[in-house]
Amino acid sequence: MDIKQGIEIAKWIGKNGDVLEMERLQKLAKDGEHFITFWGHYSAGKSKLINNILSRDILPVQSRETTAALTYIRYGKFEECVVHFISGEKIDVELSKLKEIYQNTLENIEIEEIDYIEVFLEEEILEQGIVLVDTPGVNTIIQRHQELAIDAISQSGMIVYVLGTSPTKVDRDFISQIDNCKIDILFVRTKCDCLNRDEEDENLSIEKDRESLSKMVTQQVRMIPVSNEKDSHWFLNIVSIQNELKEISVNLKERIQLAMQQRVNAYVQGYKEELKKQRKLIFDELEGKSSTFEDEIRKYDDQLEDLKEREELAEKRIKSEVSRSKRKIERDIDEFLERSTEKLKKKLNGLVWTPNLKDEARANL
Ligand SMILES: Nc1nc2c(ncn2[C@@H]2O[C@H](COP(=O)(O)OP(=O)(O)O)[C@@H](O)[C@H]2O)c(=O)[nH]1
Numbered sequence: 001m002d003i004k005q006g007i008e009i010a011k012w013i014g015k016n017g018d019v020l021e022m023e024r025l026q027k028l029a030k031d032g033e034h035f036i037t038f039w040g041h042y043s044a045g046k047s048k049l050i051n052n053i054l055s056r057d058i059l060p061v062q063s064r065e066t067t068a069a070l071t072y073i074r075y076g077k078f079e080e081c082v083v084h085f086i087s088g089e090k091i092d093v094e095l096s097k098l099k100e101i102y103q104n105t106l107e108n109i110e111i112e113e114i115d116y117i118e119v120f121l122e123e124e125i126l127e128q129g130i131v132l133v134d135t136p137g138v139n140t141i142i143q144r145h146q147e148l149a150i151d152a153i154s155q156s157g158m159i160v161y162v163l164g165t166s167p168t169k170v171d172r173d174f175i176s177q178i179d180n181c182k183i184d185i186l187f188v189r190t191k192c193d194c195l196n197r198d199e200e201d202e203n204l205s206i207e208k209d210r211e212s213l214s215k216m217v218t219q220q221v222r223m224i225p226v227s228n229e230k231d232s233h234w235f236l237n238i239v240s241i242q243n244e245l246k247e248i249s250v251n252l253k254e255r256i257q258l259a260m261q262q263r264v265n266a267y268v269q270g271y272k273e274e275l276k277k278q279r280k281l282i283f284d285e286l287e288g289k290s291s292t293f294e295d296e297i298r299k300y301d302d303q304l305e306d307l308k309e310r311e312e313l314a315e316k317r318i319k320s321e322v323s324r325s326k327r328k329i330e331r332d333i334d335e336f337l338e339r340s341t342e343k344l345k346k347k348l349n350g351l352v353w354t355p356n357l358k359d360e361a362r363a364n365l
């Protein structure tokens, strides 16, 4: 299934949001850009990690939660920053001033008015089209930046999920959401220098983290334990991340296609499941209705049978009632006639025949 077909299907079933997302992915693929988004709690060590991966001190590292705009780090022969404002305006800023933007100390830039920042670097790792995206992360102060960061996830070819501690419940929710979208995740456990110094304990807690992550995702867990502190032995593992990025950039075109394919498959799989559910519902409904219909017919048949029986019974009862009444009437008439004849006899015995006798007898009837 290619992205065009995916878009057609999404359009056909009215998933307009998905159409937009897939079109965006299509455009990124056409431009040959692969977004690698750094995600995780604030202060997990994302910015410091990106600085270490690039071996440059560019992004501000903060010890407490601060405002932070979404930052796209892409390749550019002329190194600079471009600040994009919500108003649609943009200004070029010297690279050395980037930290001041975040610290809100630049005169003409108000951080709350920033939409996002682009940083252009002449770095080999970015040359083929990899774009590193630094996000404020989970629980950021500015709602809009949080929304943009979530939006950035859906455009990502890969997520570097940064964990400064063992995964929390909030991490779990984000991780399973990302996994559901079938976006590759590379987990980086920072601050390993803060783990128990005992080597056995260190490895044990890293293994535990890996194990709990494997319960949150369907994909194979890849986790690199590091420290952003140069004097820790864990710092050496930063090289593993750099190598991973180099490897991606070597086969970037295939990577982009593969990532896009996975995403489209995830969308289509979702639609299939949704349609299956709908189909089952419709059939259930139909079956439910036809069985109710049959039930109704059966009920009426039963009632008809019942009525017929009752009718027959009533008929019988009426017939017997009629014949009983008939018999009773006949009996009554017989009795009456008997009584009248008796009376008449009595009268006749003591009477002389007169022409009125007949009328008298009739009156006694
Ligand atoms: N000990 C230690 N501290 C770290 C490490 N990584 C980051 N930090 C500190 O954690 C704080 C937040 O780092 P930052 O990169 O700004 O985190 P972000 O909010 O995820 O971008 C800073 O005070 C860093 O010095 C690490 O690996 N070890």
Ligand SMILES: [Mg+2]
Residues within 6 Å of the ligand: 043, 046, 047, 048, 060, 061, 062, 068, 134, 135, 136
């Ligand atoms: Mg940061």
